[in-house]
Amino acid sequence: MEINMFLSLLFSLILGVAESFHYHEKELETVEGFRGMYDRWRDHHSIDFQNDERFNVFRSNVKRIHESNKMDKPYKLKVNEFADLTNLEFINTYGNSRISHFQALRGPPGSIDGDPFANFIYQNATNLPPKVDWREKNAVTDIKGQGGCGSCWAFAAVVAVEGINAIRTGNLIKFSEQQLVDCDIDGHNKGCDGGLMEPAFTYIIKNGGLATEASYPYVGKKETCDKAKIGKDVVKLDGRQNLPQNDEEALMKAVAHQPVSASIQLSGHGLQFYSEGVYTGDCGTEPNHGVGIVGYGVSPEGIKYWTVKNSWGPGWGEKGYINLQRDVKKEGLCGIAMFSSIPLMNDPNAPKDPNAPKDDPNAPKDPKLRSTQRMQAIRTKLLEL
Numbered sequence: 001m002e003i004n005m006f007l008s009l010l011f012s013l014i015l016g017v018a019e020s021f022h023y024h025e026k027e028l029e030t031v032e033g034f035r036g037m038y039d040r041w042r043d044h045h046s047i048d049f050q051n052d053e054r055f056n057v058f059r060s061n062v063k064r065i066h067e068s069n070k071m072d073k074p075y076k077l078k079v080n081e082f083a084d085l086t087n088l089e090f091i092n093t094y095g096n097s098r099i100s101h102f103q104a105l106r107g108p109p110g111s112i113d114g115d116p117f118a119n120f121i122y123q124n125a126t127n128l129p130p131k132v133d134w135r136e137k138n139a140v141t142d143i144k145g146q147g148g149c150g151s152c153w154a155f156a157a158v159v160a161v162e163g164i165n166a167i168r169t170g171n172l173i174k175f176s177e178q179q180l181v182d183c184d185i186d187g188h189n190k191g192c193d194g195g196l197m198e199p200a201f202t203y204i205i206k207n208g209g210l211a212t213e214a215s216y217p218y219v220g221k222k223e224t225c226d227k228a229k230i231g232k233d234v235v236k237l238d239g240r241q242n243l244p245q246n247d248e249e250a251l252m253k254a255v256a257h258q259p260v261s262a263s264i265q266l267s268g269h270g271l272q273f274y275s276e277g278v279y280t281g282d283c284g285t286e287p288n289h290g291v292g293i294v295g296y297g298v299s300p301e302g303i304k305y306w307t308v309k310n311s312w313g314p315g316w317g318e319k320g321y322i323n324l325q326r327d328v329k330k331e332g333l334c335g336i337a338m339f340s341s342i343p344l345m346n347d348p349n350a351p352k353d354p355n356a357p358k359d360d361p362n363a364p365k366d367p368k369l370r371s372t373q374r375m376q377a378i379r380t381k382l383l384e385l
Contacts, residue, residue, distance in 0.1 A: 021040075021041055021044050021045075021078070021079050021080070023037050023040075023062070023079065025066070028062065028063065028066060034055075034058075034059045034062070035055070037062070038050075038055050038058050038059070041058065041079060041083060045081045047081075047084070054084045055084075057083075057084050057085065057086055058083050058084045061079070061083050061084075061269070061273070062079055062083065064269055064273075065077040065078065065079055065083075065269075065273050068269075068270070073277070073280070073281070074277050074278045074280055074299065074301060074303055075270075075274065075275070075276065075277030075278055075279045075280065075281070075323075076275045076276050076277055077269075077270065077273040077274060077275050078273060078274075078275035079273070080273060080275075080315060080316055081313075081315055081316075082094075082272055082273070082316075083273070085272075087267075087268065087269055087272060090266075090272050091266050091267065091288070093148055094146075094148075094152075094266065094289070094312060095152075095265075095266030095267075095288045095289045096150040096193075096194060096288065103196060103287075103339055105188055119241065120241065120243065120244055120250060121241065121344070122250070122253040122254050122256075122257055123250070123253070125253040125256065125257070128252060128253060128256045129256060130297070130298065131295070131296065131297040131298070132255060132256050132295045132296055132297070133294070133295035133297070133307060134163055134258075134259050134294045134295055135294060135295070135307075137166075137167075138166060138172050139162070139163045139166040139167055139172065139258075139259060139294075140159070140162070140163060140166075140172075140259065140292075140294045140309060141162050141172060141173075141174045142314075143309070143310070143311075143313060143314045143319065143320030143321075144177070144218070144311055144313075145311060145312060145313035146177075146220070146311040146312070147220035148220070149181070149191075149192035149220050149221055149222070150192045150193055150194045151177060151180075151181050151191065151192055151195075151311075152289050152290040152291070152311050153180075153189065153194065153195040153196055153197050153200065153290040154177040154178075154180040154181050154184075154189075154195070154200060154290075155177050155290065155292070155311035156197050156261045156262070156263070156290030156291050156292050156311070157180065157197040157200035157201060157261050157290070157343075158175050158176070158177050158180070158210075159259055159261065159291075159292025159294065159309050160197070160201075160258070160259050160260060160261040160292060160341075160342055160343050161175055161201075161204070161210060161235060161237070161343050162174065162175055162259075163258050163259030163292075163294065164237075164258050164259070164342070164343050164344075164345045165235045165345065167258055168345050168346045173212060173235070174212060174213035174214070175210045175211065175212055175213055175235055176210060176211045176212060176213050176215065176216035176217070176218070177213075177218050178213075178216050178217060178218045178219060178223075179210060179211050179216045179225075179229070179230060180200050180203065180210070181218075181222050181223075182222060182223050182224065182225040182226065183203070183207070183225035183227075184199070184200055184203040185225070186203075187199045187202075187203075189203070191222035192221060192222050196290075196339075197261035197263075197290055197341050198240055198242055198261075198341035201237060201240035201341065201343045202240060204235075204236070204237050204343070205236075205237050205238070205239070205240065208230075208234065208236070209230075209234030209235055209236040209237075210234055210235050211229060211230040211231060211233065211234055212231075212233050212234075215229055215230065215231045215233060216229040216230060235345075236345075237343045237344060237345050238344055238345060238346065239343070239344035239345075240341060240342065240343050240344055241341060241342055241344060242339075242340070242341045243260070243340040243341060243342065245337070245338055245339070246330040246331050246332075246337055246338060247330070247337060248326060248327055248330075248332050248337045250337075251293070251332070251336075251337050251340055252296060252326075254340070254342055255293050255294075255295065255296055255306070256296075258342060259292055259293065259294045259309075260292070260293045260340050260341070260342055261290065261291075261292060261293075261340060261341050261342065262290070262291055262292070262293050262308075262336050262337075262339070262340040263287035263288075263289060263290050263291065263335065263336070263338065263339045263340070264283065264287055264289055264291055264308075264324070264334035264335055264336050265283050265284035265285060265286050265287050265288055265289070265334050265335050266283070266288055266289045266334075267282065267283050267284045268281060268282040268283060270282060270283070271283060271322070271334075274316070274317050274322050275317065275318070276317075276318050277299075277323065278299050278301075278303045278305045278323045278324075278325055279322055279323060279324050279325060279333075280303070280325045280328075280333070283333060283334035283335070284334065284335065285331045285334070285335035285338065286335065287334075287335045287338055287339055290311075291308050291309065291310055291311075291336075292308070292309040293306050293307065293308055293309075293336070293340070294307050294308070294309050294321075295307035296326060297323075299323070303325060304325065304326040304327045305323040305324060305325055305326050306323070306324045306325075306326050306332075306336060307321060307323060308321060308322045308323070308324050308336075309321055310322060324336060
């Protein structure tokens, strides 16, 4: 028992250290100072690989981070585990879900009956609370890590599924991104090569449910679909719906009722090194990364924001989250209001998906999570180039 407690404490300390690399401004004055900082940073993040090119990138990024933090911005940046990646390398590795690409191939999003957004179930919602945080209502699991696999679409979909399941059943359970990566292959979803969230909901509906993470754990690469891992402990959906495009009011109505799958564009260094505060910086409106919106609020400075759950591990951002400025333009900052969707579950007022199978009376209603597993973010192969 004492050994287990010691190991648990040690693991917690390691996580705490991994989230807080610091440097002294004096180290930025000389090449030798940067060299020492670079060595400390590599040791801090257990990164063995190094060469002059990686050092040059690290040095450039640290200067950019330092200059940004000296400005009067409502957010701060930090020297995180991505500090030896160029922004292009970072985007190609962690923003390669190509959501805008697949959405263009799929065609304009619409409601399930073909009339775009006509049946948005929260359209008439009123008296929305000024702040929502589904983490406080036990509807959000802890932060996960997609690694170098372009599977953010699966993580974003699972955030919404875990949320609606917790809201409807009272049980917060981790579900399987790996099942979606391996098995959702008949449409526009391509495993580690990107995909979309709303078709992931359709896969869950048409194929009998989504397994728990314990049954079908994440491995960070696409493998052959293993139906034996799915088992009987699955979550089932009875529908899914796209939200009205370019409408932050509609997005707010949905988030007030459940976590939402959404997409953003990764561009610029701000998102790569985001640390805390409300992000108001540059990005774009061609979404290439899937995320989960788990709340909204207003900062003490009066800046409206979305609470966004990411899939880059707990060392990025505010322990894996970012507060993204809200109510700035029709597409939303970083295009967050362009392509968003929700799963529907046990809602008598929800429009039914024609692809949904008939309910199985013998299906378990409250699957139990048998164990947990966390995937640490992996180093990209770009480091070896």
